[in-house]
Amino acid sequence: MARWLLHSKPMRLLHCLLILLVWSVSCTDFDDLFQSNWSPDHILIQQDHVNLTLDSVSGCGFESKKKYLFGKASVQIKLVEGDSSGTVTAFYMASEGPNHDELDFEFLGNLSGQPYLVQTNVYANGTGNREQRHTLWFDPTTDFHTYSLFWNRHSIVFLVDNIPIRVFETKGESGVAYPRNQAMGFRGSIWNAGDWATQGGRVKTNWSNAPFVATFRSFDIKACELEPEEDAEAKCGMPRQFWWDKPSLRGLTRHKAHQLKWVRARHLVYDYCKDSVRFTELPRECT
Ligand SMILES: *[C@@H]1O[C@H](CO)[C@@H](O)[C@H](O)[C@H]1NC(C)=O
Ligand SMILES: *[C@@H]1O[C@H](CO)[C@@H](O)[C@H](O)[C@H]1NC(C)=O
């Protein structure tokens, strides 16, 4: 539990508090938490933000040095401005291997002035194909907004500025797999998906507008952290050990459930659970 809260070193805490008071930014060093796993030369690490760049040569990405089982992670992102067609910026968690678990936020770019879409997906035991797509209630390219993943043994909640946009719940003994025993790392990236991302692939990446830059800052991970060889379930799997196991966090509060309803009514534009063209028989968790 040593680094459960990242600001564990007393001096760093003091330093962070001072910075918080003065500039109101989080000051966990990017290099303490993350390393590049793709094209480090396209990642610009500054003291208070990190820029991920996509150009015609390459995109780029980073991943956490540690892995985590249950908890909450947030990051603030300012997405690619102007014409971002064909670009995808992502913040996600993933484990390794063919039966991997993964929780995705993917931000699909668009022409200037046209709305971004947020695509979320959940992989459990190697099975994904659980896309939902939402529009946002703000322009995500003009300011930073907070995107969070909350994950405990009962549910996974995707949040935007602390408003839930999606909940994926465990289905008990129904045979639908749920991410519960594989530690996942946090990752961020930007890449070219001109063949599908924008307006179904009709609008391609316009390289004359490159480089495309997305800015990440204020990483906040409050999760059960594991060293590479540690047994995930032994360390993090014991119920009632952590704040995210509180009974009140088994599901959404009434207020949050109300917010989710509002988001679904106003901003949900695609839900795999409603796609009977794609699935002749809807996935089991949809019913
Ligand atoms: C990072 O990208 C943002 C655009 O999102 C830009 O305003 C900022 O100047 C960039 N930082 C550096 C150090 O180039
Ligand atoms: C995960 O998938 C494998 C097949 O790929 C299956 O044998 C196993 O039972 C599944 N595990 C769970 C927990 O669903």
Ligand SMILES: *[C@@H]1O[C@H](CO)[C@@H](O)[C@H](O)[C@H]1NC(C)=O
């Ligand atoms: C881009 O804008 C068009 C037109 O407003 C919209 O139909 C589409 O959903 C938007 N987002 C993406 C990622 O294509």
Ligand SMILES: *[C@@H]1O[C@H](CO)[C@@H](O)[C@H](O)[C@H]1NC(C)=O
């Ligand atoms: C690509 O962007 C350039 C510069 O903004 C613009 O002049 C051009 O028309 C765009 N091309 C397409 C195919 O939209």
